[in-house]
Amino acid sequence: MLFLVAFVAGAVSAFAFQPVGLWPLMPIAIALLCELLSRDAKLKRALLxxxxxxxxxxxxxxxxxxxxxxxQAAMPAWLGWIAVVLLSLYLAVYPMLAVGIAWTFGRSRPIALVLCLAGAWAITEWLRGGIFTGFPWNPVAATFDDTHLLNATATIGTYGLSLLVVLAGGLVWLLVRREWRVAGGIAAVLLALHFLPRPDVPDHPQNIRPIRVVQPNIGQQDKWRPGFSEIANQRLAQLSLKPGGAHPRLLFWPEAAVTNPLQDARGGPYQAYAAFEQARAASVVGPGEYLLTGGIALFSKDGINVTGAANSVFVFGQGARLAARYDKAHLVPYGEYLPMRPLLSSIGLSRLAPGDVDxxxxxxxxxxxxxxWGKVGFQLCYEIIFSGEVVDRRNRPDFIFNPSNDAxxxxxxxxxxxAQARLRAAEEGxxxxxSTPTGISALVDAHGQVVKSLPWREAAFFDAALPLPAANPTFFARYGNVIPLLLGFALVIAGIALGRAGRYRRNT
Known part of the structure; x- marks a missing residue:
């Protein structure tokens, strides 16, 4: 029965994340987890x-x-749920490790259990973001994206906020157990952090720097369809050129907005066609303007055959002048490259995005x-979910462009x-x-608040003023994930000390 309750509690906690966003469910689920752990006397059962x-x-x-x-045309749709379960079987190891640490060192006292669980949870979430290329999607901190505690990420980062979420769950459990004194201490800490000030934004001249974010509402079923690139370009151009806003502007298009190569290292007609695509995309760019768009670059060692590719952001000035190109660094397994390609290709599994070249x-x-316009940093699609890895700390940008294909x-x-992009904005200040093809496109300020957004599955654009400059470097921006890790280890050590003190008092 305990095992069924544990699974159901975890499932219910998922509704604390967006799009449901019932954030109190997460502390309640964590409280129930603490109660289950307090009732079990064996490590193996606690791990399970x-x-x-x-x-x-x-x-x-x-x-x-x-x-x-x-x-995936070659595979049945139900395979997707098999993939979800298989991935979850692995990812569940990380909360299991956190629970194992908490039970081993904190089971003798409720406060020790809570502190060890909170500290270990932050540490294991950090591990989840790095092992096997990392998949830190949905840290429990993301459930608090619409609470004032989001401000705490500027000091302690996302994993530190996850620690606070688990502490909040422990607080609920301690209140139910009528552990008034220790519950009051945790409540005081959470209340104090609730009033942490936002990072300061320096004064700047009030000149308006207009931007336009374009969302063409092009679904994945159409995006790579032969001949659709002409339709897509027309839609992007129409939304970019519609009246409204001020000029000159920065224009933002989604990841892979242009599906044909924008650069091609092969010679002859291939380079000419890439130049045509550049000119067609940049036709919306006026004097003093830039277009930032997702696109593809093809590599060739011999000038004849394609030997590689890059998922990139291209920055075009007027006349299709290429000002910069950023190549995505953190690639998505099965989306942008196929691990064990010979084996998986033989059974009909290919990349989820079309193409035979990784x-x-x-x-x-x-x-x-x-x-x-200031300095722009780039994070392509899910690169934005990696806490502490989104900016060049030697050359801090004024804003980050995060084109994505969430279609x-x-x-x-x-x-x-x-929600995770909001965490990065708040962490770094x-x-x-x-900009995404089907939503949700948004402008997020340096405090993690959504200034403007476009609804899911709507072809539209929004005009806004570029929120420059960025906030002063936050505490997290200076020291990164060293802060939440130290905090996590400190809580585990404190939990161990309190647990041993409790056992000593009982023995004497």
């Missing part, structure tokens, strides 16, 4: 409770991955100065993606601009 809790949370929260597999990784975060993420993926 933690694993089942994580399994329930990930299977429900990552349901959008099943939608991505519906675009993308190559770029060098990492890059900052580009755009005269008159195959179902209805749950896009709002979850936006840097505005984030998102």
């Amino acid at each position: 409770i933690g694993w089942l809790f994580g399994l329930g949370q990930f299977v429900i929260g990552l349901n959008w991955i099943a939608t991505a597999f519906t675009y 993308f190559a990784s770029g060098p990492g975060p890059r900052t580009v100065a755009l005269p008159g 195959w993420f179902g209805s749950w993926g896009p709002p979850q993606h936006l 840097i505005p984030v601009i998102r």
Whole structure:
């Protein structure tokens, strides 16, 4: 019975994430997890409770991955749910590890259990973001994206906020147990953090720097259809050129907005066609303007055959002048490259995005100065979910452009993606601009608040003023994930000390 309750509690906690966003469900589910752990006397059973809790949370929260597999023509749609379950079986190991640490060192006292669980949860979420290329999607911190505690990420980062979410769950459990004194201490800490000030934004001249974010509402079923590129370009151009806003502007298009290569290292007609695509895309760019768009670059070692590709952001000035190109560094397995390609290809499994050539990784975060507009950093699609890895710290940008293709993420993926972009903005104190083909496109300020957005599955654009400059470097921006890791270890050590003190008092 305990095991079933653990799985159901984890599944219910997934509704604390977007798009449902019932954030109190997460602390309640964590409180129930603490109660289950306090009732079990064996480590193996406690580990299974933690694993089942994580399994329930990930299977429900990552349901959008099943939608991505519906675009696999050679495989049945139900395979998507198999993929969700298999991935969740692995990801559930991380909450299991957190629970194992908490049970091993904190089971003797309620406060020790809560502190160890909170600290270990932050540490294991950090591990989840790095092991096997990392998949830190939906840290529990993302459930608090619409609470004032989002401000705490500027100091302690996303994993630190996850620690606070688990502490909030522990607080609920301690209140139910009538552990008034220790519950009051945790409540005081959470209340104090609730009033943390936002990072300061320096004064700047009030000159308006207008931007336009374009969302063409092009679904994945159409995006790569032969001959559709002409329709897509017309739609993008129409939305870009519609009256409204001020000039000159920065124009933002989504990831892979142009599906034909914008650069091609093969000779002859291939380079000419790439030049044509550049000119067609940049036809919307006026004097003093720039277009930032997703596109593809093809590589060739011999000038004849394609030997590689890059998923890129191109920055075009007037006349199709290429000002910069950023190549995505953190690639998506099965989306942008196929692991174990010979084996998986033989059974009919291909990349979820069309193409037989795997993308190559770029060098990492890059900052580009755009005269008159400030400095822009780039994070392509799900690169934005990696806490502490989104900016070049030696050359801090004024804003981050995060083009994405969320068209195959179902209805749950896009709002979850936006929530994690908000965490990055609040952590770094840097505005984030998102352009996606089907939504949710948005402008997020340096405090993680959504200034403007476009609804899911709507062809539209919005005009806004570029929120320059960024906030002063936050504490997290200076020190990164060292802060939440130190905090996590400190809580685990404090929990161990309190647990041993409790056992000593009972023995004497």
